[in-house]
Amino acid sequence: MTAEPTLIGSVRRALHLLDAVGASERPVPAKVLARSVGLPLPTTYHLLRTLVHEGYLRKLDDGYALGDQVSELCQRTTLHAFLPRTRPALRALRDEMRGAAYLSLYSDGDIKLIDIADSPAAPSVDLWVGVHESAHATAFGKCILSGLDSDGRRDYLSRHRLADLTPHTITDRQVLEQMLVRCGDVFRDREEYLLGTACVATPVRAPGVLGAVAVSLPARRLGSAPLQSLHRTARRVSRALAV
Structure with missing residues (x-):
């Protein structure tokens, strides 16, 4: 019987938020993101602040969009x-x-x-x-x-x-x-x-x-x-x- 891998919940939740933002053609408000990934709003805000700080998201007036770090990562992935x-x-x-x-x-x-x-x-x-x-x-x-x-x-x-x-x-x-x-x-x-x-x-x-x-x-x-x-x-x- 294969053992289940040990997963870090906060990392999975942050990745789900990135996926949700990336799937939208327009900036996504925090409340919409919380509903779409099934997270409490306070947890969502905490993760979003971290992702913005690290450059993976940008906070705009009408919601969140992908940040420059994602573009650089995609570019490196293409080269690699x-x-x-x-x-x-x-x-x-x-x-x-x-x-x-x-x-x-x-x-x-x-x-x-x-x-x-x-x-x-x-x-x-x-x-x-x-x-x-x-x-x-x-x-x-x-x-x-x-x-x-x-x-x-x-x-x-x-x-x-x-x-x-x-x-x-x-x-x-x-x-x-x-x-x-x-x-x-x-x-x-x-x-x-x-x-x-x-x-x-x-x-x-x-x-x-x-x-x-x-x-x-x-x-x-x-x-x-x-x-x-x-x-x-x-x-x-x-x-x-x-x-």
């Missing part, structure tokens, strides 16, 4: 839907190149790190500065920037400061633009993001998708990195994203 198709290729790349492997995508005007395949023998880089602040200093960020058209790249760079992360970081926009043109289909970061660490990346492309696969390595190993493994993985990931 790729993972079952792409993760095996990243893990194989990690093992072949003996370095942590990364998948990043351009989404809604920003460069987002979607997945990392690492291990004790191939640890990932300490991401002490967020990806959205450091695209100019990472191989995968520069790879994606190079794939944007001139207007898209100009827009991105106008919204992101070229922060000086190490003595090797490119902080001059003109120098960065020239480097993006020269790199071809392989992009490198030699201690630009973190001293002692290097990264190599190549583009991932599918209909409606612009991204990059990358591997981080000790800087001393950058020159011997087997780029054929990187290119093969990029092709595998591109096919997976096109499905």
